[in-house]
Amino acid sequence: MSATSTGDKRAYDVVVVGNGSLGLSLGLTLARRNVRVAVLGRPHRPWAASSAAGAMIGTFGEVTTTLLKSEFGRTKLDWAHQAATLWPDWLEGISPESDGSELLTADGTVVMLNAVGVPEIDTQNFKAIRKTLVDYGEKFEDVDPEDIDWLDAEPTGRPLQAIFLPREHAVDAHALLDRLEKAFVAEGGTLIPELAIRVDRAADRVRGVELESGTVLATEQLVLAAGSASQTVLDSVPDQAARIPRLISGYGVSALVDTEDGTAPRSVLRTPNRAFACGLHVVPRGEGQVYVGATNIISPEPRETPLISDVLFLLNCGNRQIRRNLGESGLRTIQVGNRPVALDGMPLLGETELAGLWMMTGTYRDGLTLSPLLAREMTARLLGEETSVDLEMFRPVRAPIQPMTREEVVETTVTHMLATGYESNWSVPVEWPFTIEHYLRVAYTRIADEFDPLFTPPPELLASSRIHPSIAKALREYYAASHAASGA
Numbered sequence: 001m002s003a004t005s006t007g008d009k010r011a012y013d014v015v016v017v018g019n020g021s022l023g024l025s026l027g028l029t030l031a032r033r034n035v036r037v038a039v040l041g042r043p044h045r046p047w048a049a050s051s052a053a054g055a056m057i058g059t060f061g062e063v064t065t066t067l068l069k070s071e072f073g074r075t076k077l078d079w080a081h082q083a084a085t086l087w088p089d090w091l092e093g094i095s096p097e098s099d100g101s102e103l104l105t106a107d108g109t110v111v112m113l114n115a116v117g118v119p120e121i122d123t124q125n126f127k128a129i130r131k132t133l134v135d136y137g138e139k140f141e142d143v144d145p146e147d148i149d150w151l152d153a154e155p156t157g158r159p160l161q162a163i164f165l166p167r168e169h170a171v172d173a174h175a176l177l178d179r180l181e182k183a184f185v186a187e188g189g190t191l192i193p194e195l196a197i198r199v200d201r202a203a204d205r206v207r208g209v210e211l212e213s214g215t216v217l218a219t220e221q222l223v224l225a226a227g228s229a230s231q232t233v234l235d236s237v238p239d240q241a242a243r244i245p246r247l248i249s250g251y252g253v254s255a256l257v258d259t260e261d262g263t264a265p266r267s268v269l270r271t272p273n274r275a276f277a278c279g280l281h282v283v284p285r286g287e288g289q290v291y292v293g294a295t296n297i298i299s300p301e302p303r304e305t306p307l308i309s310d311v312l313f314l315l316n317c318g319n320r321q322i323r324r325n326l327g328e329s330g331l332r333t334i335q336v337g338n339r340p341v342a343l344d345g346m347p348l349l350g351e352t353e354l355a356g357l358w359m360m361t362g363t364y365r366d367g368l369t370l371s372p373l374l375a376r377e378m379t380a381r382l383l384g385e386e387t388s389v390d391l392e393m394f395r396p397v398r399a400p401i402q403p404m405t406r407e408e409v410v411e412t413t414v415t416h417m418l419a420t421g422y423e424s425n426w427s428v429p430v431e432w433p434f435t436i437e438h439y440l441r442v443a444y445t446r447i448a449d450e451f452d453p454l455f456t457p458p459p460e461l462l463a464s465s466r467i468h469p470s471i472a473k474a475l476r477e478y479y480a481a482s483h484a485a486s487g488a
Contacts, residue, residue, distance in 0.1 A: 019191070055170050055368055056106075057369050063077065113126040153320065196209045206354060225359075240397065257289065259326070275416055278293075341362070346403075348396045373389070409457070447466060
């Protein structure tokens, strides 16, 4: 592949918008193939997900009943399983003087079923994790909750069951990104510390990208891999943006904590995914420090600062459900991340209908885990080679993906909303949740029916659309564009 022949020294074969785990991984994989590639992004990564992540690189701890119900979810599970096998060589490949194991911060993962959640989510997801481990022939062991190292939950938050996943580790996200940057530059890649703002096009194909400084980089292959912030660049191509599910943010907060007694668990301690989020998790981050994560709130736009209510909720959960003296520890920093969420909840992977404009985002909670696999597959696509996995299922220009029926979406939304109450330690008369459940079901059914006769948003978007009119508006516009494209 040769550089675009414009005579401009700032011409590249491929420009990658986004310097998080996905963007840097793609840039590195391309640079190793002698592709002239630039990666764009401000060094402090505003709005990113990677830099605030617990960076758990597991597969089975993320399994849920809803994931397993559809072909789309099972495909994502298979990809995560494949990616997990790539990580040891991937870490070694970006570590010039070691095997990369020093980037690992946790020895395996303990998944706990505790008494805080609701059986329809926590118990069923715990069972789904265990069954999927068996189905895949993956190693695990049942653990007596009383034997879990470092755990000291309050009595009403103690675990009822637990399993240990010896192959599900975590990495230091900040150290990983630093290592990826150095490896990328060492392979001849170019880092440009600016944001992209506009696609430069000539009729029906890409010819470059404009930066916030006004500079235009020449390229015929532009990849949007900036998470939820990719939407700003995509909006400069309105004919494409209208038919691609809009990116919004799964905003979350996490905390780095210096423990009061200078200790930390050996393994990740986590619950199953629940209450629209990725479950409560505590990840060791070196001697005497832990990562506590993470909340997940759907937001129309990426956030840079945390809400006090989310910080209080997170730290209270960690204190109650993991370790009772966590509240006596030092709060080193609060981190904010923005998971890229497409309006149908599924990844955006591949070329758009504008030749040379590619998307590699919408991965929600899976981007860092999948980064070695997706970097390899997207590199093959960009170079016109055969791929090992079929990305076509998640092509960017598409009708909304519907993995659940409307009734299933409504029921899931209602259950997760109730679960947020229990996790927040609400105190209501014992019979009230039945009444609340009834009226939530009525309300969410009405909202879903009003959106569209055919399409229904994912549960977390159905819930957030009631709060954020801009999300409701984006959903209606996307559904209308999909109907127009199909002639319906």
